[in-house]
Amino acid sequence: MDLNSAVLNLLREHGADLVGIGDVAGLAPDDYRYAIVAALALPVDIVEDIPNGPTPAYQATYKVYNDRLDAMATAVADLLTAEGHRTLPLTRANAPWDPQTAATPFPYKTAATRAGLGWVGKCALLVTPEYGSAVRLTVMLTDAPLTPNEPITTSRCGACHACADACPGNAICNTLWHPGIDRAELVDIPACQKAAGDRAEVTLGVRTTICGRCFAACPYTKGYINRSKKL
Numbered sequence: 001m002d003l004n005s006a007v008l009n010l011l012r013e014h015g016a017d018l019v020g021i022g023d024v025a026g027l028a029p030d031d032y033r034y035a036i037v038a039a040l041a042l043p044v045d046i047v048e049d050i051p052n053g054p055t056p057a058y059q060a061t062y063k064v065y066n067d068r069l070d071a072m073a074t075a076v077a078d079l080l081t082a083e084g085h086r087t088l089p090l091t092r093a094n095a096p097w098d099p100q101t102a103a104t105p106f107p108y109k110t111a112a113t114r115a116g117l118g119w120v121g122k123c124a125l126l127v128t129p130e131y132g133s134a135v136r137l138t139v140m141l142t143d144a145p146l147t148p149n150e151p152i153t154t155s156r157c158g159a160c161h162a163c164a165d166a167c168p169g170n171a172i173c174n175t176l177w178h179p180g181i182d183r184a185e186l187v188d189i190p191a192c193q194k195a196a197g198d199r200a201e202v203t204l205g206v207r208t209t210i211c212g213r214c215f216a217a218c219p220y221t222k223g224y225i226n227r228s229k230k231l
């Protein structure tokens with residue numbers, strides 16, 4: 001089996017709902033050439049409950065999904081390293097985010113657009129045609145000689161502003177994304193963090209940044225929910 005298929009199959013065996021490979025030359029740290037991206041779709045019932053939340057079930061799902069994503073990234077890195085290819089799984093331990101800037105050196109969303117999984121929505125999250133933004137992501141950087149997908153470089157949000165309307169902190173600026181746009185043009189991060197913290201304090205009893213109202217309102221996310229219910 002060729003290396004591309006071996007990697008993508010391994011991710012699917014771990015339950016990945018979307019997989020792709022992006023050419024990230026010049027974007028990734030340490031001169032890595034490719035980013036392998038995997039997404040897990042959030043359960044429909046959890047997404048439907050987000051407008052009432054954040055709920056303890058949503059919080060618990062996050063932990064479970066983050067553990068699954070770290071495990072699949074580590075498994076792929078082990079496979080490629082054993083084949084002699086320099087590979088870094090961007091697990092939470094390997095790629096923590098800086099609370100001062102609310103950013104990581106190489107965000108998953110950048111990798112995901114390069115891998116053709118979707119575009120960055122007005123909500124500043126990755127939007128996929130299949131699941132909207134109701135996905136959690138992980139990324140593996142590698143120099144293995146893989147064949148990348150075509151990147152997505154244009155937004156498909158159009159005139160929609162459902163995420164901006166749904167945001168309890170009025171943090172979403174209703175701006176169309178393009179590669180390289182400053183995040184501040186899409187979302188007011190301090191306003192997002194404050195509103196999410198205020199809501200979580202009420203429903204979870206702790207200040208966290210779990211919210212998700214923006215992506216639950218997205219028509220692409222709603223399409224995922226509606227299609228799942230018809231199955």
Ligand code: B12
Pocket residue numbers: 027095097102103104105106107108109110111113114120123124125126127132133134135136137138177178179180181182183184186187189192193209210211212213214215
């Ligand atoms: C720090 C962080 C936060 C911060 C800042 C959010 C943000 N938008 O940056 C806070 C605490 C506010 C936050 C909140 C949330 N987060 Co958060 N967060 C992260 C984290 C750890 C890093 C993000 C980061 O570095 N941002 C830095 C800025 C500069 O980059 P960016 O926002 O990614 O987007 C820019 C680039 O991607 C660039 N880009 C994209 N493609 C390309 C291509 C080229 C060529 C170039 C040059 C640039 C480029 O364009 C974007 C706009 O400027 C990621 C996980 C990860 N390791 O990536 C999760 C992550 C983004 N969060 C996630 C989620 C779900 C949320 C919440 C919904 C919380 C919740 N769980 O309910 C909210 C949503 C807030 C919002 N609307 O943005 C998910 C998003 C999944 C998705 N569908 O995209 C992620 C990916 C975690 C995961 N494992 O799946 N988060």
